[in-house]
Amino acid sequence: MTRQDPPRRPTGYPRTGPGPLDRWYEAAGVRTGVRRLFHEEAERGKVFFPTALVPYVRHEAVAGLPPAHLGELTVRHLYQFLISTTHLETRIVNEAAEPVANNRSGLDLPASLRMDAFKVYCDEGYHALYSLDLADQIAAVTGIEVPDWDYGGFVGRLQEAGRSLLPDAPALAGILQAVVFETLITAVLNEVPGDTTVVGTVRDLLRDHARDEGRHHRFFCLLFQELWTRLDTTDRIRAAQAMPAMIRTALTWDLQPVRASLLLAGLDAPTAEEVLRDCYGGDTGDRRINDIARSTLKLCASVGAFDLPGVRETFAAQGLGHPEEEAS
Template identity: 30%
Template sequence: MSAFHYQSFADDWERRATIRTRPRRVLENDGNLIFPLCRQPLVLSATFLEHCPQWRDYVLTQSFYKFINDVVIFETEIVDKTARSIAKNRFSLPFPLACRYDAMTVVVDEDYHALVALDFLQQAVEMTGIEPLDLPGQIELSRALPAAQAKVPAHLHDAVELIAVAIAENTVTHDVAAFSKDASVKPSVRGLMADHLFDEGRHARFWTQLVRIYWQSATAQDRDSIAQALPVFLGRYLTNDLQQDFDLQLIGHLDISADTRLALRHEIHALAFPITHQHPLVTNIMGLLRHSGVLQTPSVAQALSAYLPVQGRLA
């Protein structure tokens, strides 16, 4: 596989990686929020605001715990696995040494992000006295990746994994960016997100480059096979099923009347909606696939036509 056009970020990592440059952040005991209101619609619902606003901080704290848990799963069980496999030359797709070195810096970064996340979880429990509920053992990516891999021959499983991780890393970058800019949130939490974003921007570019390198060398048959797996991946990845399950669990732990609990559950179910080409996440994902050369393949554009604006679809 050619290293043509691969641009290493090793020097940038040495100078600016957060594991090398950031002090430990300490959670403030102030009046700011631990989690943005806009990321937990439950606390903004009419029923919640009218009947149980006193539970707001509890719900936001539990939502913060879930976010931390999701970060740890994403970083250590998925991205770490893929990057470590590339770094140790155990991936079925061979990459040049410069790519493998950069992959190991991703491993270091992601494990550090998970460590910092667990530090914040521990600080939050100590500060609030609120113990986490049972947290999910999976994230959407945990389900979407194997479902997509099941649609392709075994020799393409690593290729699908590479593209899936690239999509997820680019998605996380934009998600964290919005979190880091919310002025209502504690400065240390926003700082945590900003640090994460600083590294993830580098990672997003890394994965995009690797997908481009792979796609240039893939056969037409392999490209067409992967094209058929991509809608399966996105269909499982772009859902809020796990969040909805968590929110329903959370509602069950609130000391509220049966009528209020039922009304909240109805409002949570009403929040489910299909994610179309107009959603910012989809726009971002299509941008990644375009920049890496994947979306220019006719079979990919056809397979993902439902996620593309009308003018971007093939006839």
């Protein structure tokens, strides 16, 4: 990363008001939380994941399956979310937080921001731990095993996207990948805690996670703004043009575990492929990606990324638009 043009502006961290993690010692889940324990007898009659957030259970080819098979599908969908979280937190977010925390990013960041990066690192390791813990508890009590599938395939694809888009700037690629993930608005963390039809332990765990992630969202927004002031015009264009593919990859659901779960539920291979095409393809996927990415797109717009040469076209090529223009 070079820093000659435009000149670096003094920013400080945070720019205004209290820092996003100032009360970490009093508020972070890893400091104050309790272990969430699953008790089947207290959860009978509830679902493990909201059916509204499992697109394929409403498909006509799936809806006719025996109720027990439908129930197992939602449990395995929860497993996919939980185990994917362990990969995301440790392989994407912490891979970006560590160089920032240890001052290996090449950005000459203030000590207060570096210490906040260490707080994020602690949080994310804890999120990975309790996600795996809950999946293991549910499997032990229900007898529905966590299948030995690759739940981190999407992380590998995102890492490969970073390497191909910014091959000579791994630290920049890693930070951008983490910014994308940590500023996305996920329906799961926002909607599940208030859904009383869902198993209480799942709701409590996702509520715990959402509280921490709200602080992380602000941290990564500030980190992105600090990063932006330290890039010259050429690197700003490179960073902005890398973002759309990262967003698209981050929000493209990992279909291999879904496919395997549908086959395990009794669908034949051609029918399973039809379900995947109907539920995850075409315009439906594009609309979902723009809706969930709105906060990330606004962050890009706030630093003027869309005004750089070729950037709007690069976003458009990935089915993403300027947030104000999409809203109008």
